Amino acid sequence: MRRFKIPEVTVGRLSLYLRCLNELEEEGIEVVSSAELGRRCGVNPAQIRKDLAYFGEFGTRGVGYYVKELKEDIKRVMGLNKTWEVALVGVGNLGTALLRYKGFQRHGFKLSVAFDHQPEGKDVPEGCEIYHSSEMERVIKERGIKLAVITVHYSQAQDVAEKLARAGIKGILNFAPVRIHLSKGVVVRNVDMGTELEILTFYLTMKGAR
Amino acid sequence: MRRFKIPEVTVGRLSLYLRCLNELEEEGIEVVSSAELGRRCGVNPAQIRKDLAYFGEFGTRGVGYYVKELKEDIKRVMGLNKTWEVALVGVGNLGTALLRYKGFQRHGFKLSVAFDHQPEGKDVPEGCEIYHSSEMERVIKERGIKLAVITVHYSQAQDVAEKLARAGIKGILNFAPVRIHLSKGVVVRNVDMGTELEILTFYLTMKGAR
């Protein structure tokens, strides 16, 4: 198949499959069918096969998928076969929590530098260096970092994003509740916890709860 | 129009429109067309009108939408015309950060109780009470809380979710990197920061960055 326009939902599901494959591996299961994988992660088996078909043929007919192999194939497709350095901007409550979150490391991400306009006295974990925001462009360029997380106040998010783009950042995960607008060449994803809660209340209100 | 199957993307956009309308209000703008609103939040104007048409007719032909009115209409549709109490389970790094996050309040949510299996010595903000997890079902039932945020370790997330469902929770925002499976009657939304970063690396890898 191997087309070039991959739907974003497909990419999200690849990540989901990866989690599921990790669990299977931990359980010592070596082979899995799309039916079983689908049951486990709540996705239609045909959907799984279609998703994988965008990138090649990974299964064996009559058998299924070899867990270890498929896991490595998906990791390769997603660029997760090596560690990514990540810069974090805005060492407040949320920023600090993310710096301390062990989960990223497990997924091959390393939050190696943080920036704040008041770096003094900020308690960052070992292995992470903190700098004043004015050093942002220099440090990111020097290290060749391509990924950044924005956890600043929403009034500064757009400005920070533009600076990051100038510093060579290619992917931004934005936690501030504003849509960031960059010309092009930079992928931005928004995680808006307010919106998430609002979607919940919508469905609760629809169903007449509360 | 007024159909009953509302697409989730539409609900997410309603929340986006709300943010944009707030900004317009702050700027003192009283009337806005779908064209202008669309330009501001990056959505096709026809899309906006279709989204709104699910719930009624809010505009005036030849004029546009009255900012204040539309804002109130959307808030009513989404059930945001009063404050929602929210329970948070798992007062670790992320949980603490969310408890301290001011943004929720601004959107009409109140994180009024938190639970942890080691509540002693946990520093929660004023206005929030912390209890031992064993009290969860009792406290949530007594207060009639319908919304919960899960920020526990992923190994406990499913278990916590089931307990919350038994306590009468109808909407769950899950930050643990596992798909939670509940029979029905409870809406679950997952925020998975690992997946978000992985989607970024996918697109970066596709485009040959790094």
Added chain:
DNA sequence: TACTTTTTGTGAAAGTTACCACATAGGGGG
């Protein structure tokens, strides 16, 4: 009131995404 301008609300078309259903290929047993 009649005419013009503007922008909504919506039917229909275009574009996407999900799912079914089956031909096809691989493995294993006799």
Added chain:
DNA sequence: CCCCCTATGTGGTAACTTTCACAAAAAGTA
């Protein structure tokens, strides 16, 4: 070596979402 069984890969279609395009309605003007 052949046949049977199983589960993949995929063509076709159904379901859903987005966008176009225009009739209809409201407001302003004369």
